[in-house]
Amino acid sequence: MRSKLFGLLAIIMIAALVLGACAKPTPPAAETPTPAVEEPAPAVEEPATEEPVAEEPAVEDPWAGVVPAKEIVWWHQHTGEAREAAIAKIISDFNANNEFGITVTAEYAGGYGDIFNKMLPILNTPDVPDVVVGYQNQVATYQLADAMFDMNELIDHPTYGLTKEEQEDFFPGFFAQDVLSVFDNQRLGLAPNRSMEVMYYNMDWLKELGYDAPPTTPEEFKEMACKAAETPFSGATEGAASPIGYELSIDTSRFASWTFAFGGDMFDYENNQFTLNSDAAVNAWTFIQSLFADGCARLVTENYGDQTDFGNGTLLFTVGSSSGLPYYAKAVEADGTPFEWSVAAIPHTTADPVQNIYGASVSIPKSTPERELAAWLFVKYYTSAEVNAEWAKASGYFPVKQSVAAQFTDVFEANPAYKTAFDLLKFGVFEPAVPGYDFVRDNVIEPAMTSIVDDVTADVRALLDEANVNANEILAEQMAQIK
């Protein structure tokens, strides 16, 4: 038995040696030997007539020869008759008229949160949609897995890109919002629509209080708000809440709005760090705290409670999204005693207003060059001035192109508050587009806001210092995920 085993082993070894000898010789290891003596370079004939010119090496166009995919899918969150009809028309026009024969299929994929949760497990797989709606911080989260297409690759492309004029036609803040500093300024989206934080005010009540215009500075705001808290509006609904100057909802967008209005920012885009404890933020929130301390402000008590109180004539000022304009109009008219109201810039300490803008963009997940190119061509079409005007009118959002104002005269006439807000768009700035921002909003900034106004003796700087440390820790945790 033993001898048989040895025999077998011997045969295997011999076979291995034979096979090894028959195999191709292995190339030498990767190390490239440096020649001891340089070979003399071959003589190059110089041109007889012209001076030698150091030509830049021709940059190869990576998109040359790429044929856009014929079928692409767009995941969006839009619902409602007007928006659905507008999307159907945009898609149908694009499909019928684009010169590349691209067919876009628009799919409602749920709300923003649903889309985000659907996207995460399919990042970097062929199952991703070609175009997807998403907030900047959501897209930033996708990019932690290096899963999004950097539109910088195409935005300046001579054939497929946007002209300088087209780029400059975007409101500056809207155009800059999708360039993410935490990802080396990659452009991960393009804005098709936006909303903005504005101050809503009751003009009739202001007149009763002896003012003929809304406040433009925090001091004026406080004076009017405190007066309103003591002087009920004659048109207030009976049995409604007691009068108050301002109602604050605990929402990070309010934090941003007031901080911007005091000349600050929430983020240092050079060092990619939160700056929640900047002097401007401390001043802004000390100011808000003083409104609460003096009985001129209170917290919003339920969802959209500020709209209700505003409509009831018991709230003089509130700050909220411009997308709430139709709802405020309804709230004011609900009781049958409508009053004059409008929107204005958030009272500011800066020379010009600084307005918080937000909204989801359209982004392109990484797939194949063909799909990415087709997706980009659709995004370009969707954000073009003409289509953008059509979309903004149907959706109620603000357009993103400055040139569309000429097509909005009818809208402006019908809705002066919309016109006022539109004129403020050029002052737009935005909240940080970083991964984990939702977590920072809910778990860091909003608790800090609560602490500031709940205890009017609380140390605002200390609270914001702590919030800033926590926010930057979360950011660091998130950024550590980058592949």
Added chain:
Amino acid sequence: MDASNVSINTKSSGAFKRQAFKDQITGILFTLPALLIILIFGIFPIGYSIYMSLFNWQVTKGAFIGDKNYLLIFGSWWNLLVLVAGIALFVLGFYVWNKAFQSIKNGHRLAHIIGALVLILGGVIFVTGWGMMYETGNKDFLNSLIVTVYYALGTVPAEIILGLVLAYILYQDIIGKEAFRIIYFLPYITPSISTAVVFQIIFSSRETSLANRLIGLFGADPLKWRFEPKPVLNLLGLDVSGLAGGPSLALLTIILYGIWSFVGYNTVIFLSGLGNIPKEIYEAAEIDGGSKWDRFWHITVPMISPVTFYLTLIGFIGTFKAFNHIYVMRTTSAQNTVVTTSLLVFDRFYKANQYGVATAQAIVLFAIILGLTLAQNKIMGERVFYG
């Protein structure tokens, strides 16, 4: 025994074995679908969660990091060990108190003295372990455990007591008891999201909210309810802080919702339990002169103890897993006083996208629920009277 007998016996034994084998196979085949479903949708997710918790799993799967996600919770394994040692001493103390030294003279007294000492020691070690964990572990997670315990202790006993009382009343011959049964059961079958929204409105901090109008009838000032992070005892004028402060008013409103929502279910289950108590026992007690209270306390309560045990068990499991209504009713103003562990895990998962950390937290919660269930089973199970 002749050869033919042996042959018959062997034959019948073989047939019996074959039949037994066939029965086994049939049984397994019948249980297989359920087993597969439980394996796929029950056991596999737990196993996969444990697997995820061992990785730096964020937006995508990262490196294997072993126990690091768990260490984020506990600070160190030593902290956990101290805490568990405290719990073990509790168990030992409980055992000594009840069962030790029974055979010697004055054994009861000795057992109580030693048991008490061990219990105190266990308490000290448990608190020490908790403090160490709080120092170096995840404070948010540990706070959420306290909130969860407040929620469970505030909800389950009240649900049980109210459920039993209502069931006892409905068990009597009162007019319209069927209608009452339906009314009490309605909150349980109504979607919790919608009823939680109604509670949101009732307990709004608006001065004209229903809750504020109600307490206004008694001359009380409006309260912030769901928005109030201060402990209830503070609001009552007592200067207590920390754990002794009890749940916040915001959590109390959620507890009220929990009681309202589940008491009807408990009532119906208790009613079915009451129906199983033989009437003769009550009649005998009545003949012997037992009052209504005597009959309730000495007959109903013991005879219904299996139902009470079951409801307490699922009540505690349910409160530790509770999510929907707490998610709807929580407010930012209430801060972390309403963030139970299940909400914390959800936030970590969906907002921070830290799947590894979130699954580790979920596994710890799972272990706690499992431990509590076993403890309840042991402690209460021994006291259940099965007739």
